[in-house]
Amino acid sequence: MVTADVIATTPPSSDRRRQEPQGSGRRPVSRLAKALRMIPLIPAIIIMTIFLAGPIIWSFYGSFTNAALTGPNASHSSWIGLDNYAKLLQDPVFPLSLWLTVLFTLASAVISQNVLGLGIALTMTRANKRLASLIGSIVVGAWILPEIVAAFVCYAYFSKNGTLNQILAAVGMTGPNWLYSFPMLAVILANLWRGTAFSLLVYQAALNDVPPEITEAAMIDGASGAKRLVYVTIPIIRTTITTNLMLITLQTLSVFTLIYVMTAGGPGNDSTTLPILAYKEAFRFSNIGYGTAIATVLLLIGAVFSIVYIRAARPAKD
């Protein structure tokens, strides 16, 4: 833990690239010339400022107004201070939705995708090479499917007469209508199916970098497979685990299409995670200001994870 903290807080090492083209007499570069060299950054900065930073700032501002899609507040929204947030705290759906978001993220990403991804990657190192490559392609296949197609496929799989219940019927069980009786379980499993490939790819790359000498040494010392995993492999790939956890958390926090197509947040609000709630409030109930407040909460949660992730990933280190 201590080393992780040290690694995470070490300031990014200074760029090793040379400052100037070498060998050309090293004339000092004027301030103006230095500024001019940054010109190629401008198109990217303009696009990102208007379309990325703009909406974020707007999100904070909009959450303090009563903006609406229709009615008198559509054209003239006014400042209502913290009213949207006060409403948020009183709204019984909001805590439910927050809890469902946490449940969805923890169960489908942090636990399932992460553990399954690492498990498959570890198993692959011992299995037949061709088989491992085939299974890898299948798992990744679910992931590269366009999200709307993946959502339809999962809808079919979990629907009342779907494949899952057919399998259960084959072993003599009557399956429930998963999408109505257990909507959260269905979307969690669907997201597990769709997202595991990411963790698998990350861990495959990381395991590839574990020096075989170390595991060999542990093996000669008589460490069993489980011990080698816990005391050798996992400590070596610890940074990767952190990075992976942050990334899949952020991806799962913003899952919309899968849930929207499979259950539309229902029945009732039983699978309404925050992105679905923000969408419903803003576009179905035309309450843009309130929807924006929910989006802002989601954005803040995301920002916290982003910062943790950035500290772990350290960009300027080459």
Next chain:
Amino acid sequence: MTVTLTPIKAVRKPSPLSLASPRRKMSAILANLGLVVVGVCFVLPLTWVLLAAFDTRATYQTQIPRSPSLENFTAILTPELTFIPLLNSLVISLGTAALTVTAALLAAYPLSRYQSRFNKPFMYTVLFGTSLPITAIMVPVYSLFVQLNLLDSVPGTVLFMAASSLPIAIYMTKNFMDSVPISLEEAAWMDGASAMRALQSIIIPLMRPGIAVVAIFVFFQAWGNFFVPFILLLSPSKQPASISIYTFFGQYGSIAYGQLAAYSLIYAVPVMALYVLVSRGIGGSFALAGAVKG
């Protein structure tokens, strides 16, 4: 997000010693068995779409088509339902990829080649941008688009999609560019070439595989995107295939399961083919070098 284009390759270490040979054999059998179970679980949901596409009487049940036919495909291959939306998808995705790659290449050049106090905070901001939950800002983006009068505009949607993929594109492009040695450019500088000239005639040709990886990655995300065009594009004539498939089957016709499956295949197969192409061809360890760092 960051390792997307890594090819799938099973990694097998040179087996360390053979002291425990019988146990190793046992564990290999167990490993194979485990992988088969995982594979079956992952492939099961896909069987429906593969079978139903060729079955005119398909339901949500997985069943072997009694009389396999291509009727589902011929039924949906109409201009309004398939061709125009697919063309829209192509225009949006290509536009997004072209805009993103151009802006990212330009931005990566000073970030990679010159040292400045500005670089580090910029890269931190970019990295922060890569991990923002884009879904969270769609409500404010909608309000912004209403203000800017950009709602239901394809260029507007392309601009937003480019903005949302720029952070990761800049990050990847800079990493790729860092691996191009600076010495070649120094020669060009000596000969009097400007920075842009050097970028155009030296760096870009050298990092062509890297550019392809970034472009395909952005294209890929734009092609599969549902939520962004769902919010920003309103008229059916401008909507991409992801919306067309949703509105047609999700809202009106929950009867035509076979056609839904057929449409899914038509929409998904191009990107899956693209992925295979990338991971077998230009991807390789080079893709990993630029992409896995985050």
